[in-house]
Amino acid sequence: MIGFIGGGNMAEAIIKGFKSQGSGAKKDILVSEPREDRRKYLEKTYYVRTTSSNREAASLCNIIILAVKPQNMAAVLNEIADLITEDKTVVSIAAGITLSYLQSKLKTKKLIRVMPNTPAIVQEGMSVMSLCECFSDKDISLVRDIFMAVGKVLTLPEKYMDAVTAISGSGPAFIALFIEAMIAAGEKMGLSRNNALELVIQTLIGTARLLETGMPPERLREMVTSPGGTTAAGLKTFEEKGFKNIVYDAIYAAKNRAGDLSKL
Numbered sequence: 001m002i003g004f005i006g007g008g009n010m011a012e013a014i015i016k017g018f019k020s021q022g023s024g025a026k027k028d029i030l031v032s033e034p035r036e037d038r039r040k041y042l043e044k045t046y047y048v049r050t051t052s053s054n055r056e057a058a059s060l061c062n063i064i065i066l067a068v069k070p071q072n073m074a075a076v077l078n079e080i081a082d083l084i085t086e087d088k089t090v091v092s093i094a095a096g097i098t099l100s101y102l103q104s105k106l107k108t109k110k111l112i113r114v115m116p117n118t119p120a121i122v123q124e125g126m127s128v129m130s131l132c133e134c135f136s137d138k139d140i141s142l143v144r145d146i147f148m149a150v151g152k153v154l155t156l157p158e159k160y161m162d163a164v165t166a167i168s169g170s171g172p173a174f175i176a177l178f179i180e181a182m183i184a185a186g187e188k189m190g191l192s193r194n195n196a197l198e199l200v201i202q203t204l205i206g207t208a209r210l211l212e213t214g215m216p217p218e219r220l221r222e223m224v225t226s227p228g229g230t231t232a233a234g235l236k237t238f239e240e241k242g243f244k245n246i247v248y249d250a251i252y253a254a255k256n257r258a259g260d261l262s263k264l
Ligand SMILES: NC(=O)C1=CN([C@@H]2O[C@H](COP(=O)(O)OP(=O)(O)OC[C@H]3O[C@@H](n4cnc5c(N)ncnc54)[C@H](OP(=O)(O)O)[C@@H]3O)[C@@H](O)[C@H]2O)C=CC1
Pocket: 005, 006, 007, 008, 009, 010, 011, 032, 033, 034, 035, 038, 054, 067, 068, 069, 070, 072, 075, 076, 093, 094, 095, 115, 116, 117, 118, 169, 170
């Protein structure tokens, strides 16, 4: 059985995507979550089992996904450590929580750090995995299957995890902010919110699909930019206002915060 400790937003995103996917629908999931209303909601919506006891989840499940905030991780690890025998696999999705920290708290060597993202809800997630060197490929296949069911999976050395957290973990929020700004601009020009939303979302999906074919973003930008035209006028403003620097600074702030969370 797969156990989630913490039944918040990200756990729900993975459960929802996993449950909607063919093979995931049949897997038993137990969610440990302190809030009763939240437990009821998860049970009713996703037909998962729930408990208020992290220790129950730790003892009953072979794969345990730690989905609490980094600030709650120490308390949770102290609470369940004696139940995590060497046969159990523990996956942390918490920003900033390192494998060596998990190693210092738990007996099992089957430790995986994963940074997923919310598009997992619609099986378009991007998850990056890092694992202890001692972990065999056979052992990780079960965990990889969970995250493959909700999107793409990449394995990278842990040293990249804070950058990954900033780009694909937090990324959906950054892209949503850009979309909000595009919609607000459209509305100011008289478009209805619904029309603006449809224009922006379809443009985003179309752009993503085009980039998926392998077209470099620079090439796409050039294709759209007719000399002396509208795009050139817009891009000039982005450049004058330092758009790329703002994005760079924001991604850096997110990465640095991930680093700070590892020191809590
Ligand atoms: N949201 C996202 O897009 C992403 C999040 N993550 C990571 O996932 C983790 C969870 O984030 P997110 O889902 O956004 O946060 P949430 O606050 O939505 O979820 C955390 C859940 O854990 C519960 N909780 C708190 N303390 C305990 C405890 N001691 N034992 C069991 N459960 C507890 C919380 O309950 P209560 O609300 O009552 O405190 C809450 O329901 C974080 O570590 C984050 O870094 C990773 C990638 C993306």
